Amino acid sequence: MNSPAAKQQFGVGVQSLEQNERSIKVTWTDGKVSTFHYLWLRDNCPSGFHPSTQERLFNLTTVSEDIHALSSSFDESSLYISWSELEHKSVYRLEWLYENAYSPDFKATSESPVTPWGTEIMESLYEVQYDDLMREDSALYEWLSAVKKWGISYVRNVPCTDQGVIDVANRIAFLRETNFGKVFDVQSKPNPINNAYTSEALPLHIDLINQETPPGYQFLHCLINDSKGGESTYADGFKIIEELKATSPGSFQILSTVTVPMRYHDGETDIQTRHPIINVDEDGRLVELRYSPHLVSTFDMDEDMMDRYYRAFRELMVLINDDRFVISIKMKAGDLCIFDNRRVMHGRNAFEASGSHSGSRHLRGCYVDRSEFESKLRVLNRHYGKAPSQR
Ligand code: OGA
Ligand code: ZN
Numbered sequence: 249m250n251s252p253a254a255k256q257q258f259g260v261g262v263q264s265l266e267q268n269e270r271s272i273k274v275t276w277t278d279g280k281v282s283t284f285h286y287l288w289l290r291d292n293c294p295s296g297f298h299p300s301t302q303e304r305l306f307n308l309t310t311v312s313e314d315i316h317a318l319s320s321s322f323d324e325s326s327l328y329i330s331w332s333e334l335e336h337k338s339v340y341r342l343e344w345l346y347e348n349a350y351s352p353d354f355k356a357t358s359e360s361p362v363t364p365w366g367t368e369i370m371e372s373l374y375e376v377q378y379d380d381l382m383r384e385d386s387a388l389y390e391w392l393s394a395v396k397k398w399g400i401s402y403v404r405n406v407p408c409t410d411q412g413v414i415d416v417a418n419r420i421a422f423l424r425e426t427n428f429g430k431v432f433d434v435q436s437k438p439n440p441i442n443n444a445y446t447s448e449a450l451p452l453h454i455d456l457i458n459q460e461t462p463p464g465y466q467f468l469h470c471l472i473n474d475s476k477g478g479e480s481t482y483a484d485g486f487k488i489i490e491e492l493k494a495t496s497p498g499s500f501q502i503l504s505t506v507t508v509p510m511r512y513h514d515g516e517t518d519i520q521t522r523h524p525i526i527n528v529d530e531d532g533r534l535v536e537l538r539y540s541p542h543l544v545s546t547f548d549m550d551e552d553m554m555d556r557y558y559r560a561f562r563e564l565m566v567l568i569n570d571d572r573f574v575i576s577i578k579m580k581a582g583d584l585c586i587f588d589n590r591r592v593m594h595g596r597n598a599f600e601a602s603g604s605h606s607g608s609r610h611l612r613g614c615y616v617d618r619s620e621f622e623s624k625l626r627v628l629n630r631h632y633g634k635a636p637s638q639r
Contacts, residue, residue: 258343262322272320274327274345282349286316289329292348293338310334360533362591363397364487366572374401378412378584381419388419389628395465396625399588400482402577406469406584413469413612416584421620424463426456427517434468434611436601441514443542447475447601447609452483452568452593453540455615458510458519462538463615466589470579472610478599483573485537485591489526492567499560504528506557509545510538520545525564536590539568568593579611589615 259278266273271285287308296306311333318330327340374394380387381403395401406412414431417423423430428442436447443450456462468480493500504526511520525544527535549557567573576597579585587594599609 258346260342260346261324262327262342265320265322265327267317267320270316272317272329274349276346280349280351280353282345282351282354284345284349287313289317289338289340290315290331290336292340293336294340295336295338361396362399362486364490365398365484366487367575369398369400369484370575374398376401376403378403378406378416378582381416385628386632389625389632392420392621392625392628393633395586395588396622399484399486399592401586403584403586405582408471408581410612412471413467413584413614416469416586417467417614417616420465420624421616424615424617426459426463426615427512427519431612431614434613435609436599442512447478447599449598450595451541452481452574452595453542454485454536454538454593455540455589456512456543457523457538457540458512458521458543458545460521461617462536463589464618465586465616465621466594466613467584467586467615468579468594468611468613469584470581470611472581472608473579475599475601475609477597478609479576479578479597480585481574481576481595481597482585482587483568483575483593485539485568485593486534488564488567488570488573489534489537492564496560496563499563500526502553502557502560503564506549506553508547508549508557510540510543511545512543525561534591537593538590539564539593541565588618590618 260280261277263275263277266275270287271283272289274282274284276282290311291304291306291308293306296304298305311331314332316332318332320330321328322342325342327342327345329338329340330336331338374391376387376391381391391401391403403416406416410431414423426432434444437445440446454462455466489500492503504524507522507524509520509522511518513519523538525538527538529535547554547557577585585594601608
């Protein structure tokens with residue numbers, strides 16, 4: 249008793265249905281075809297979700313794995329299924345089915361939400377004024393979209409107070425606390441517990457690779473930078489990995505599969521993990537780079553891998569220090585840099601510590617994790633536009 253194909257509000261309707269043994273095939277009026285498996289449909293029946301929380305209440309084990317449709321039909325807004333078990337009936341909104349379809353016609357490669365960069369980014373480095381960011385949600389949305397895309401941005405004229413960096417980060421979400429505290433002060437200190445708290449140069453690195461999950465977005469707010477030297481350096485790890493994959497696929501393969509130990513330790517802590525240095529998801533998309541010359545620990549892979557691994561690692565190091573990828577910026581008081589700490593490496597040139605010379609340097613930093621950043625971006629996207637696709 250299917251009604252004739254009809255367009256509905258979102259612009260596409262059902263052309264026809266075909267009930268098969270374990271799934272139903274939907275041909276849409278735009279010509280696309282999708283298969284929905286019975287277990288998937290039953291598990292996603294809207295009646296199985298709490299009306300307020302929208303979280304699932306349904307327990308899949310209350311039906312058999314052979315549950316199937318006894319009958320099915322559609323109209324301009326919904327698909328209707330009567331099930332073989334418990335006399336249950338389901339109603340699905342067509343728009344919801346279309347949005348959640350998982351067949352090849354719907355898996356066309358979506359545009360990547362990130363744009364890898366080399367030194368050319370200096371011509372268009374995204375900047376926002378602190379006042380705009382704090383006042384306007386639309387400015388916040390534009391900024392987060394840019395940070396998602398480029399993995400780096402500067403905020404200008406952030407008040408030079410202890411609270412400045414926290415206020416900017418809290419515009420997105422709560423902070424990610426680490427063994428260095430909720431907020432950390434990067435200054436040359438007596439008896440430093442890490443290289444950042446010296447006046448030494450810091451080679452490009454990702455912070456805290458020794459954590460099970462390194463912090464997502466890092467905020468570094470410049471309070472004072474009167475020293476000679478101390479320029480900040482950055483390079484896009486994703487751009488460098490793309491280059492490595494293209495020019496040396498064997499090295500990419502090794503660095504993305506072989507795990508290495510990563511460690512930070514001091515008088516109070518000994519935080520260790522092991523991971524590959526390059527991490528990709530099941531579709532081969534880059535998730536993170538975990539590169540830090542000072543936190544990567546003593547390699548311990550099998551004898552027959554050690555030499556190959558070192559050669560691959562060295563190749564990556566050469567690329568990381570290639571002039572085509574590294575940018576350098578001298579921060580001034582009131583500047584704040586945000587960057588995706590699991591993608592964009594940061595470092596600094598050595599500076600002259602106060603005491604021996606008149607200059608001094610003080611950055612104050614904190615982190616917000618990726619989950620919170622992306623949540624904020626999705627919520628703002630409901631009001632301000634179309635966020636890059638995120639899985
Ligand atoms: C750090 C760091 C950079 C700088 O604290 O982890 O990399 O410019 N600091 O001092
Ligand atoms: Zn760092």
